[in-house]
Amino acid sequence: MTTIMIDAGHGPETAGKRSPDGVLREFSFNSAVAILVKRYLVEEGMTVVFSHKEQEDITLSERTKLANRLKVDAFASIHANAFGNDWNNANGIETFVYPAASKESVTLASLMQKSLITACNRADRGVKKADFAVLRETRMPAVLIECGFMTHREEAALLMNKAYRVQCAKAIAFAITAWVYRGKR
Structure with a gap:
C-alpha cells in the first residue's frame, strides 16, 4: 500500500506567517x-500520515525524521507564499524540489504544478529548486507547494475561500494519484 506524508507547512503559532492585515494565518x-x-x-486507497499537529508547532527536523522513519512513499508540504510583509503584486503558484532532487521528485513536482495551474487558474511560476529542510532532509520523493501569495490581496482572499481550498486539495491529490499510478515510487 502506498503511504503519503502530507505536511501542513509551519505551525499554528509560527511567527510572521500571516497576511499583512493579520486576517489570514498561513497554517489555517x-x-x-x-x-x-x-x-x-x-x-483512492492510499494511507496518509500528517507530519504536523493542529495545536502545536512541530520542528522541521521532527517532520523529516518522522517521514524517514515511516519510510513513506512521498512527502508533500503545503504552503501559502509571501513576498515581504506588505501587500504587493507577487502572485501565482510554484512547486519546489531540492536542487539535487531525484527524478521521481521532479516528476511529482511537474505533475503537481500542472495540476494546480489547471485547477486554480493562477499565474504559473513553475517548478523551482530550493534548499528547504523538508526537501533536503527527506529520503523519499518530496515537493513543497506554494498555492498563492498571502501578500497579494486577491490571492489572500482566495486562500481564505473554501472553494479555492477544495480546488487546491483536489489538484494536489490528483497529482499524487497520477504519480503513484505512473509507477514513480
Whole structure:
C-alpha cells in the first residue's frame, strides 16, 4: 500500500506567517487543505500520515525524521507564499524540489504544478529548486507547494475561500494519484 506524508507547512503559532492585515494565518490554509487532500487520497486507497499537529508547532527536523522513519512513499508540504510583509503584486503558484532532487521528485513536482495551474487558474511560476529542510532532509520523493501569495490581496482572499481550498486539495491529490499510478515510487 502506498503511504503519503502530507505536511501542513509551519505551525499554528509560527511567527510572521500571516497576511499583512493579520486576517489570514498561513497554517489555517495549509492545515485545511491537508485535511482535504488526506480525504481524497484515502478515497483512492492510499494511507496518509500528517507530519504536523493542529495545536502545536512541530520542528522541521521532527517532520523529516518522522517521514524517514515511516519510510513513506512521498512527502508533500503545503504552503501559502509571501513576498515581504506588505501587500504587493507577487502572485501565482510554484512547486519546489531540492536542487539535487531525484527524478521521481521532479516528476511529482511537474505533475503537481500542472495540476494546480489547471485547477486554480493562477499565474504559473513553475517548478523551482530550493534548499528547504523538508526537501533536503527527506529520503523519499518530496515537493513543497506554494498555492498563492498571502501578500497579494486577491490571492489572500482566495486562500481564505473554501472553494479555492477544495480546488487546491483536489489538484494536489490528483497529482499524487497520477504519480503513484505512473509507477514513480
